[in-house]
Amino acid sequence: MNGEQFGVRAGQAALSGELSALRLDIRRVLDGVPRQPVRAEFRFDPGTPMVVSLTLTPWHGAAVTWRIGRELLYRGLYEESGEGDVQAWPTQCEEGDAAWLLLESGESSAVFELPVAEVEEWLDASYGIVSAEAEADALDWDTFIGELLEDRGRTDD
Numbered sequence: 001m002n003g004e005q006f007g008v009r010a011g012q013a014a015l016s017g018e019l020s021a022l023r024l025d026i027r028r029v030l031d032g033v034p035r036q037p038v039r040a041e042f043r044f045d046p047g048t049p050m051v052v053s054l055t056l057t058p059w060h061g062a063a064v065t066w067r068i069g070r071e072l073l074y075r076g077l078y079e080e081s082g083e084g085d086v087q088a089w090p091t092q093c094e095e096g097d098a099a100w101l102l103l104e105s106g107e108s109s110a111v112f113e114l115p116v117a118e119v120e121e122w123l124d125a126s127y128g129i130v131s132a133e134a135e136a137d138a139l140d141w142d143t144f145i146g147e148l149l150e151d152r153g154r155t156d157d
Contacts, residue, residue, distance in 0.1 A: 018046075018129075019044045019122070019125050019126050019129055021041050021042060021043045022040075022041070022042040022118065022119070022122040023039065023040070023041050023042075024039075024040045024041075024042075024114070024115065024118060024119075025037055025038070025039060025040075026038050026039075026040045026112050026113055026114055026115070027112065027113045028058075028110055028111070028112055028113075029100060029111040029112065029113055036058065036059075037059060038056050038057065038058050038059075038112065039056070039057040039058075040054060040055070040056055040057075040112070040114075041054070041055045041057075042054055042119070042122060043055070044070070044122075044126040044129070046129055046130050047140045047143060047144075048140065048143065048144050048147070049070065049126070049129075049130035049134075049135045050069060050070055050071070050135050050136075051067045051068065051069065051070060051144075052067070052068050052069075052070045052073055052123075052126070053065055053066070053067055053068075054066045054067075054068055056112070066086070066103055068086055068101075069082070069086070070123065070126065070135075071132065072086060072088060073088060073101075073119070073123065074120070074123045075088070076088020076089055076090070076099050076101065077090060077097075077099045077114075077116045077119060077120055077123075078090055078116075082102075084104070085103065085104045085105065086101075086102070086103060086104075087101075087102040088100065088101045088102070088114075090116070091113070093113055095115065096115070096116070096117070097115075097116035097117065098113050098114060098115060098116060099113075099114045099116055099119070100112065100113055100114070101113075101114055
């Protein structure tokens with residue numbers, strides 16, 4: 001991972017109803033300044049179309065996965081979106097349009113800078129597979145609720 005190459009993309013193609021993971025080098029924002037490079041991997045599962053899985057892997061430390069509302073993430077590219085533990089809003093960076101993503105858990109929080117163009121293109125491809133209007137119909141509710149309950153009971157060391 002090269003922290004100097006903000007938004008470098010790999011593995012983003014919609015093939016036969018599947019969307020490859022979007023892998024980006026993003027930056028964690030500290031004291032209002034983007035600093036720490038982090039590997040971000042966005043995944044979309046048509047079985048749970050309302051949710052995007054985001055795995056963040058810092059240079060030093062363990063990876064953590066968040067499940068974020070797809071609409072919240074998309075809206076956050078252009079306007080304030082979300083409340084509570086997950087929020088996103090647009091900003092500017094040296095490389096162009098960006099969005100900040102706030103993730104809070106317990107007593108800790110982190111803000112990450114996302115490149116709008118790459119995330120928007122990937123999200124648009126996900127909406128091409130399952131439209132916003134068809135999300136509820138496409139959702140496998142038993143699996144979705146099972147995964148939520150499994151995550152709730154999981155303790156990460």
